[in-house]
Amino acid sequence: MTTMKEIAQQTGVSVSTVSLVMNHHDEGRVKAEVASRVRETARRLGYKVNPMARSLRTNSTRILGFISDEVATTPYAGGMILGAQSAASQLGYMLITVSTDGGMKEDDEIEALKRYGADGFLYAEMSNRVTDVPEKLRDYPVVLTDATDRNGAIPSVEPDEFSIAYDATTHLVQAGCRRIAYIGCSRPMIAQDGRLAGYRAAMEEAGKRYDENLVVNVLEPKSALQAVSDMFDREQPDGFFCFNDARAWYVYECAARRGLTIGKDISVVGVDNHRVFAETLYPQLTTVELPHFEMGFWAAAKLVSIIEDRPLDDFVWPKTTAPMPPIDAPIPAKIHCTLLEKGSVARR
Amino acid sequence: MTTMKEIAQQTGVSVSTVSLVMNHHDEGRVKAEVASRVRETARRLGYKVNPMARSLRTNSTRILGFISDEVATTPYAGGMILGAQSAASQLGYMLITVSTDGGMKEDDEIEALKRYGADGFLYAEMSNRVTDVPEKLRDYPVVLTDATDRNGAIPSVEPDEFSIAYDATTHLVQAGCRRIAYIGCSRPMIAQDGRLAGYRAAMEEAGKRYDENLVVNVLEPKSALQAVSDMFDREQPDGFFCFNDARAWYVYECAARRGLTIGKDISVVGVDNHRVFAETLYPQLTTVELPHFEMGFWAAAKLVSIIEDRPLDDFVWPKTTAPMPPIDAPIPAKIHCTLLEKGSVARR
DNA sequence: TTGAAAGCGCTAACAA
């Protein structure tokens, strides 16, 4: 590893001059000619700053902590982490991921992260929930990812659940479905509320009366299949919007048992959480993939903007939204990532 | 953050004495009474070493890099990362995860990890493959996780595919199945070879002739379902061992279309890669969960043992294997994690 | 048995 000292020696200047140049603090402080010689030597020697040494002085490590307790159980986390990592990497940061699952104590992991000098934290859930941020994070910059702060005091990035359901349902309407069912979740979640509202709005806008009989909110696998099956026979829907892939599967199962084919006899749009259906089993189906990558990306970027105290607009953004695809288009389609800016922000 | 200096002042000794004590180098060098006073002060002040400062001197960060290119697409990764993190944490290390998926250049990520001072690397695949380890990792300690080095030169931790299939098949035999089919993978993979062999061995040991007609190796979702369906009708198997959950799903679909119920009319044991079936849809099914946690755990521990040049036996291990559960036992069951020790080892 | 001192690579205040 090349050091500033070596650059200084080879260029015939002092270490502080090198430091100034390498940190872009040379404007008006170092002669342009000297600066470019320094840069040239640095390039030639393949110099890379030593983050440890720097952080020892500056108390800033350019490390972000990503905290989640469900990395082990869902593939959501992967996309989110990837997004966060992508933003971090573009902004010159490193992401350290800790999972508090599996009996490890969250506080210990946070302590470890602090010791390693994390400048700020991403606190992630894997589906939008009202969340209490741990006490230990109080005095650090924090951004919630796919979660909502109970006290509304911490900035968060969440999916636009309403629009997801609205667009999915509208999509089914436009595909010509007459009776569109909603297979939802019975446990109260932010996503469920938003999506049910989106479904309802789309139905009413299409001139279809909102009909409670077409809505089944389920939780337990065993009774769930029965409930969906009952509704299936009772209401004979020809379109389904499903809260997630597990719930979509109930519809698949019902269809198979009745000799019906999805995409031909009935239409299904569902949120695909596990990537199993979209990628493996039914590549031709229309599914909605939640914008986990984007949420991770935005959250990390937001966090950096807090840490460095500069506006988000300074950064360069990727495109994060796409329109709903035609009914037989290749999927998954990523739609709607809403950045909620609210509350105040903890600073160290 | 408390520093050694503060401890030194409060105890009335020098920083070097504190350092000696905190690093357990005080034996015969520091008076026992002084040492215990130092420890007491450290405890009282809640001292935690500053890893940055230490690594600046020692050139060792106690950071492990976890490199994988599929974090985003499977939940396997989560378990593996969790295992690796668990071992790392127990051994006083920190895990930094980088995912090289999504167009980010692997080499760049490795460079970043090196800059942050990683002492060694875990290079992970998400299903056992023959793998080339990147050039950039050449001079560092590396352990392959769920992967096999093409040159057989790098230590790796892999699942015991043979035993997984052997035990699963035997399980079906003991459950009383007469005609047991194998739904495998047509792409050549280490797992496929090992599992087919395990299936075959179990069949023959049970006095059943190995019958090629009962074996369907498939890949493409569309043709796969057809192939499984054909075999289903032709051979009328009453037991199925499936390579993964996608393949198990073909059997579910076939069964549903024929009015058959799994666990009653036919028996299915499958490797559950996505946790969808075991956790959500068929909690009563017998599935095999690959020991991702254990692989991650062992691989990280092995890596630390290489870095610190001490034998694995110095560490304390969790139990990693369990016998096959009875056919209706709660799942997932983790079985068989084999640590393959082979080849030489890179050292810095 | 203990402490003083040097130095890891870097930044930043200050002096020249």
Place this chain on the structure above:
DNA sequence: TTGTTAGCGCTTTCAA
């Protein structure tokens, strides 16, 4: 415009 210096928190000689 540049260099000198001090010091971040720690480890590790070396001398006392």
